Structure formats: structure tokens, C-alpha cells
Amino acid sequence: MFRPVRSRRSFEEAVAQIAEAVRAGDLPVGGRLPPERQLAAELEISRPTLREAVRVLREAGVLGAGPGFVQVASERIPEGVLEQRSAMRLEEVAKVLEARRLLEPRVAQLAGLYASDEDLEQLAQILERQRQAGGNRERVRALDTRFHLAIAAATQNQVVVELTRSLLRQVEIARDMALRTPVEPELVVELHQRTLEAIRGGDQAGIEAAMDHHLAHLERIWERESGRPRLRHPPDFLISRAGPHP
Incomplete structure (x- = not known):
């Protein structure tokens, strides 16, 4: 589902990969993201960078939080919102x-x-x-x-x-x-x-x-x-x- 990040713009690619997994149905609504340590290892990025990517997706309403885990809250990917929030984080x-x-x-x-x-x-x-x-x-x-x-x-x-x-x-x-x-x-x-x-x-x-x-x-x-x-x-x-x- 996820592949190692090769771009040096690792934060933006992590956002894009998670969003694509939701869009493709690999992560259905209500489905959980892999544990942070596992997902960071799969993407080959740092855990703090992954947290920032998850934060953007949560603020956009794509992801939500459960007790001790992160799950998909919506299959709708608001592209403009994602780009805007990513840009705000980079600023x-x-x-x-x-x-x-x-x-x-x-x-x-x-x-x-x-x-x-x-x-x-x-x-x-x-x-x-x-x-x-x-x-x-x-x-x-x-x-x-x-x-x-x-x-x-x-x-x-x-x-x-x-x-x-x-x-x-x-x-x-x-x-x-x-x-x-x-x-x-x-x-x-x-x-x-x-x-x-x-x-x-x-x-x-x-x-x-x-x-x-x-x-x-x-x-x-x-x-x-x-x-x-x-x-x-x-x-x-x-x-x-x-x-x-x-």
C-alpha cells in the first residue's frame, strides 16, 4: 500500500501517499492507519514528519482520532484544502x-x-x-x-x-x-x-x-x-x- 519516500519533499509525499490510499479504497472509512512506527518505517521517513502529515490530513477532515489510533474519517479528499494546509505548515x-x-x-x-x-x-x-x-x-x-x-x-x-x-x-x-x-x-x-x-x-x-x-x-x-x-x-x-x- 505504501512505498518508501524517495523525494526529498518527504512531508508532502507522505500526505499524498496516505490520501491516495484513502482515495483508492485501500484505507476505507473507519479503517485504521498502521501504527506510527510501522508506517514511518514503510515510508522511510521520521516519525515527527509522519505526525505532521497526519496532522494536515486530520485538519482537512480525512483522518480522525480513535483511542490510541488514527482512522479514516472521510473518503472525500479535498485537494484544494490539502494543498492549502500543507502550504500553511511549510510556511x-x-x-x-x-x-x-x-x-x-x-x-x-x-x-x-x-x-x-x-x-x-x-x-x-x-x-x-x-x-x-x-x-x-x-x-x-x-x-x-x-x-x-x-x-x-x-x-x-x-x-x-x-x-x-x-x-x-x-x-x-x-x-x-x-x-x-x-x-x-x-x-x-x-x-x-x-x-x-x-x-x-x-x-x-x-x-x-x-x-x-x-x-x-x-x-x-x-x-x-x-x-x-x-x-x-x-x-x-x-x-x-x-x-x-x-
């Missing part, structure tokens, strides 16, 4: 990308001030596991999340951790796109290595530059793969003054 991602620029460089700089030896060791261990993950996209994605949360934890401020977790959850669609580009896992490791070295050295300018490169990379992928521009170009005060990106 939300663009807003989250902007919000990351407000928060994450400052979080990393705070970590550069307060990270303990244990925090730095934790970051190094995550980085090594990323190197070993190779082309395993799901593991690379999970470790990428863990790396950013470990930076937040190194600030010794739980509110910062929760804010970072919320941002990462909301930007999952863009991260899923990024991890489908051919060289992305290796580049993620390189960007994380730069960030860790700067945090370890307490190099505030270096931390800002490393985070700027990291965020700009994801933004460029987002624009290219989604076919959508960012909401607006980042103002100068949100861009590192350490020089142009390599």
Missing part, C-alpha cells in the same frame, strides 16, 4: 527556521560559558556515534537532535532545553529534507565538530560562526528542496560577523 517551518537564528547561536554561546567536562564528553560521544552512523538516516537524525539538546543542557538551564526541544520538533520537516541530500550526514558531523571545538575553547565568536554556518546550510536546503523562500532574509544582527560561509 510555519520557515518561521521556525527564523526562530532558530534567534535562539540557537545564543544557546551555544551560553554552553561555551557553562559547559562542564561531563557535558563536553557527552557531546564528543554523540559526535563519535554520528560518525559511526554512516548513511543510516534515522540514526543520524536522532543523534543530530541529541547533539543540539546536549548543547542546550550544557547551559545548565532547563527552560533553554525545553525551548530547544520545541524548536527542533517543529523544524523536523526541513531536517528530514536535509538528511536526504547525498552528502548531508558527513556535513552534519563536520558542522557539529566545529561547534564542539568552539564550545570547548569558549570561543564566543567561533561558536557564533559555527552555528551561523550550520543554520544557513539548513536554510539553503529548505529553499532549494521546498521551492519556497524563507519568509525574509535574516537581518544583520542575526548573521555572524565572523565572515562569509565557507
Whole structure:
């Protein structure tokens, strides 16, 4: 019924595949979607990206929720509504990308001030596991999340951790796109290595530059793969003054 997502626009294809299964009668009204873990594995996308696709279909009235499961609520596929709601969700991602620029460089700089030896060791261990993950996209994605949360934890401020977790959850669609580009896992490791070295050295300018490169990379992928521009170009005060990106 479902096939692995090959397009880097994984969120939109997941919406389309589920809608097509309903339209074709493979998922009849009252029928249940496969469990989240199983369906994400069949589509070869992350579970957060699948949740976003399901959310769009629920808002459009195609899917409904039962006690602990998701079921088909209507066989009518409102194409215009689906496209509109998908577009709205993608626009939300663009807003989250902007919000990351407000928060994450400052979080990393705070970590550069307060990270303990244990925090730095934790970051190094995550980085090594990323190197070993190779082309395993799901593991690379999970470790990428863990790396950013470990930076937040190194600030010794739980509110910062929760804010970072919320941002990462909301930007999952863009991260899923990024991890489908051919060289992305290796580049993620390189960007994380730069960030860790700067945090370890307490190099505030270096931390800002490393985070700027990291965020700009994801933004460029987002624009290219989604076919959508960012909401607006980042103002100068949100861009590192350490020089142009390599």
C-alpha cells in the first residue's frame, strides 16, 4: 500500500501517499492507519514528519482520532484544502527556521560559558556515534537532535532545553529534507565538530560562526528542496560577523 519516500519533499509525499490510499479504497472509512512506527518505517521517513502529515490530513477532515489510533474519517479528499494546509505548515517551518537564528547561536554561546567536562564528553560521544552512523538516516537524525539538546543542557538551564526541544520538533520537516541530500550526514558531523571545538575553547565568536554556518546550510536546503523562500532574509544582527560561509 505504501512505498518508501524517495523525494526529498518527504512531508508532502507522505500526505499524498496516505490520501491516495484513502482515495483508492485501500484505507476505507473507519479503517485504521498502521501504527506510527510501522508506517514511518514503510515510508522511510521520521516519525515527527509522519505526525505532521497526519496532522494536515486530520485538519482537512480525512483522518480522525480513535483511542490510541488514527482512522479514516472521510473518503472525500479535498485537494484544494490539502494543498492549502500543507502550504500553511511549510510556511510555519520557515518561521521556525527564523526562530532558530534567534535562539540557537545564543544557546551555544551560553554552553561555551557553562559547559562542564561531563557535558563536553557527552557531546564528543554523540559526535563519535554520528560518525559511526554512516548513511543510516534515522540514526543520524536522532543523534543530530541529541547533539543540539546536549548543547542546550550544557547551559545548565532547563527552560533553554525545553525551548530547544520545541524548536527542533517543529523544524523536523526541513531536517528530514536535509538528511536526504547525498552528502548531508558527513556535513552534519563536520558542522557539529566545529561547534564542539568552539564550545570547548569558549570561543564566543567561533561558536557564533559555527552555528551561523550550520543554520544557513539548513536554510539553503529548505529553499532549494521546498521551492519556497524563507519568509525574509535574516537581518544583520542575526548573521555572524565572523565572515562569509565557507
